[in-house]
Amino acid sequence: MGQNEVFDVTIIGGGTTGLFAAYYATMRNLKVKLIESQDQFGGKVMQFFPEKLIYDIGGYPDVSGDTLVKQMIQQVNRHQPVMLTKTWVETIDRVDDHFVLETLDGMQHVTKAVVLATGSGTFHTKKPDNWDDLPFPEYRDSVATNLMDEDKYEGKDVVIASNNRQAIVWALHLEGKAKSVTIVNENDKLQQTREEDIQQLESSDTIAYNAATITNLVVDNEQLTAVEIKDHNGQVVKLKADYMLAYYGLALQATPFDAWDVALNKGRILVKGDMATSVPGIFAAGDVVQYEGKTNLIASGYTEAITAVNKAHKFIDPSVTEQLYSTVLYRK
Numbered sequence: 132m133g134q135n136e137v138f139d140v141t142i143i144g145g146g147t148t149g150l151f152a153a154y155y156a157t158m159r160n161l162k163v164k165l166i167e168s169q170d171q172f173g174g175k176v177m178q179f180f181p182e183k184l185i186y187d188i189g190g191y192p193d194v195s196g197d198t199l200v201k202q203m204i205q206q207v208n209r210h211q212p213v214m215l216t217k218t219w220v221e222t223i224d225r226v227d228d229h230f231v232l233e234t235l236d237g238m239q240h241v242t243k244a245v246v247l248a249t250g251s252g253t254f255h256t257k258k259p260d261n262w263d264d265l266p267f268p269e270y271r272d273s274v275a276t277n278l279m280d281e282d283k284y285e286g287k288d289v290v291i292a293s294n295n296r297q298a299i300v301w302a303l304h305l306e307g308k309a310k311s312v313t314i315v316n317e318n319d320k321l322q323q324t325r326e327e328d329i330q331q332l333e334s335s336d337t338i339a340y341n342a343a344t345i346t347n348l349v350v351d352n353e354q355l356t357a358v359e360i361k362d363h364n365g366q367v368v369k370l371k372a373d374y375m376l377a378y379y380g381l382a383l384q385a386t387p388f389d390a391w392d393v394a395l396n397k398g399r400i401l402v403k404g405d406m407a408t409s410v411p412g413i414f415a416a417g418d419v420v421q422y423e424g425k426t427n428l429i430a431s432g433y434t435e436a437i438t439a440v441n442k443a444h445k446f447i448d449p450s451v452t453e454q455l456y457s458t459v460l461y462r463k
């Protein structure tokens with residue numbers, strides 16, 4: 132992929148909306164690039180609720196967040212668009228009849244049309260201050276910041292490091308599955324808890340709670356074996372651990388819409404039914420858009436992605452048919 136290779140449509144944001152837009156655009160034979168800032172696709176679904184069941188997507192009686200995203204990646208790979216991760220789009224400039232997108236790594240991406248599927252931005256996992264001293268990168272496989280691939284916790288000792296309610300949600304989810312679940316929090320109380328959460332925690336025989344600071348991760352042969360903690364009396368204890376789950380909240384890095392010149396309404400991109408932004412050639416879909424009757428749901432993002440891609444296609448080539456049936460396109 133040369134720096135100046137021209138794509139038909141470049142989609143910014145690889146959440147569920149961007150993934151579906153990328154699939155749909157390649158299904159319509161467009162040359163597509165998808166750019167995502169995180170190291171994984173799936174957006175909010177993967178960052179907030181990969182383990183939760185979703186019940187409001189047509190065709191799925193229920194589906195967990197990570198299964199949905201895995202299936203979407205399988206779907207988008209059918210036509211193999213160019214898909215980049217760890218790439219943050221900083222600027223979008225119109226140059227002659229193309230757009231040039233510049234990313235934080237200094238690369239330029241040239242495209243005839245753009246679809247914005249950025250949500251409000253991207254979320255980064257917060258960490259306690261002393262964690263920079265802990266040997267995380269080396270033991271990344273043993274430390275997770277969301278509850279994906281939860282079968283790996285079956286019969287294992289799990290430590291949950293958190294200062295808020297998420298610890299209880301995860302602990303209850305793993306109760307009966309993991310061999311042991313121990314919550315470690317600096318304080319006696321987790322933030323944002325409800326009375327019923329405390330009752331559920333107290334009535335559990337298998338979930339333990341420690342008010343302590345994590346002082347080290349004990350590792351044998353690149354595998355986590357224990358989490359060392361120090362309680363308020365200075366006593367140091369090693370908790371047996373195969374895995375550690377950590378959650379200290381998420382911080383939003385907002386997408387630089389102001390620099391992209393698109394008209395906004397309350398921080399979201401103003402569109403009408405055609406998903407066109409105020410800049411000709413730039414379309415938008417998903418949680419990022421605002422219009423009368425907008426719902427922030429995964430399924431709404433899918434429909435908006437179809438419209439945005441079809442309109443982008445028409446922008447590039449006014450002679451194309453706006454809508455095509457997949458049953459007709461594939462004929463199988």
Ligand SMILES: Cc1cc2nc3c(=O)[nH]c(=O)nc-3n(C[C@H](O)[C@H](O)[C@H](O)COP(=O)(O)OP(=O)(O)OC[C@H]3O[C@@H](n4cnc5c(N)ncnc54)[C@H](O)[C@@H]3O)c2cc1C
Pocket residue numbers: 143144145146147148149166167168169172173174175176179180185186187218219220221248249250251252253254385386387416417418419427428429430432
């Ligand atoms: C707790 C919770 C529960 C929910 N439950 C449901 C539910 O049950 N059913 C349902 O339908 N919906 C639910 N939703 C809503 C659903 O998650 C969203 O509607 C959906 O995820 C929006 O997808 P999106 O792709 O539009 O945006 P996002 O998922 O926000 O994806 C945007 C992507 O763009 C990337 N990005 C942003 N800026 C840039 C940039 N400058 N460069 C490169 N990449 C960038 C981000 O990293 C991110 O991956 C829930 C939401 C939350 C928070």
